Amino acid sequence: MPRMNFPSVFWSMAFIVILFSYIISGCEKNSISNVGKPTGALVQYSECKNTIVGKTEIDITSNNLDCIEYSYDVKSNSLILKHINAGFNCCPGKITADISINSDAIIINEKEQEAGCHCNCLFDIDYKIENLISRSFKIVIVEPYRPVEEDVLEFNIDLNVNPSGKFCVERNNYPWNIK
Numbered sequence: 001m002p003r004m005n006f007p008s009v010f011w012s013m014a015f016i017v018i019l020f021s022y023i024i025s026g027c028e029k030n031s032i033s034n035v036g037k038p039t040g041a042l043v044q045y046s047e048c049k050n051t052i053v054g055k056t057e058i059d060i061t062s063n064n065l066d067c068i069e070y071s072y073d074v075k076s077n078s079l080i081l082k083h084i085n086a087g088f089n090c091c092p093g094k095i096t097a098d099i100s101i102n103s104d105a106i107i108i109n110e111k112e113q114e115a116g117c118h119c120n121c122l123f124d125i126d127y128k129i130e131n132l133i134s135r136s137f138k139i140v141i142v143e144p145y146r147p148v149e150e151d152v153l154e155f156n157i158d159l160n161v162n163p164s165g166k167f168c169v170e171r172n173n174y175p176w177n178i179k
Contacts, residue, residue, distance in 0.1 A: 036131040040099030040106070043128050048090050048121035050178065061085060063122060064177040066146075067168035068139060072132075072159045079129040079159070083110075086123045087145035087175045091116030101129065109142040120145055120175035134159040139167075147173040 049063075061067055067084040088095060093113025100107045106129060141153040155167040171177060 038101040038129060038131045038133075040101060040108070040127060040129040042095070042097045042099075043126040045086075045095045045126070046124040049085070049123060050090070050121040050175070061168070064171055065168040066143070066153055066171045066176060067166055068141065068153065068155070069166045070139070070157065070164060072134060072163040074134055074163065077130065077132050077134070079106075079132050081108075081127040081129070081139070083108075083125040083127070083141060083153075085171075085176065086110060086125050086141075087120055087143060087171075088112050088123055089115040089117055089145075090119040090121045092123075095123065095125065097125070097127070099127070099129070101132070104136070105138045105140060107140045107142065110144060112144060122175055132159075134163070136160075145175065147171070 049060075061084045063085060065085060066087070069082040069084060071080045072078070073080070088110075089112055091114070093116060096111045096113070098109040098111070100109075108127065110125070136156065136158040138156050139154060143153060146152065150171055150173065151169045153167075153169050157165065
């Protein structure tokens, strides 16, 4: 039986270990698992729009419309959502949202800390969804002051076809549609 010398066995094994490590590390860099799980956050919200002065009509979506503007950035896998004319109490304390993301839906459940005043008004709220793969989703906004007889703010988007857009529903009840 031929006898192998120690240095040649050692270098052969070392080469195999290095080659295997290189292959594994190369696979990790290209793996979709490095994208991460999608996460969403409320980024900021405006003051009560009923009290803001100095805006021009060009800046404002009609107050009888409850809208979502969206924009997807393919480079960062981020979806920016702006809820325009979200109805809350005039003194909501802190506005928050629970955001759930699954394979086919993004559901945003909007909340306020308190109803501190005897009035309601409209706010604009910005959200950012990160680590989102470009595909079709249903967007659903659960609003605390939506009249039950009016449509839910929900719509379908295909980020591969339309990476940006706007969807609105008409509102006829207070705090919307104030003249």
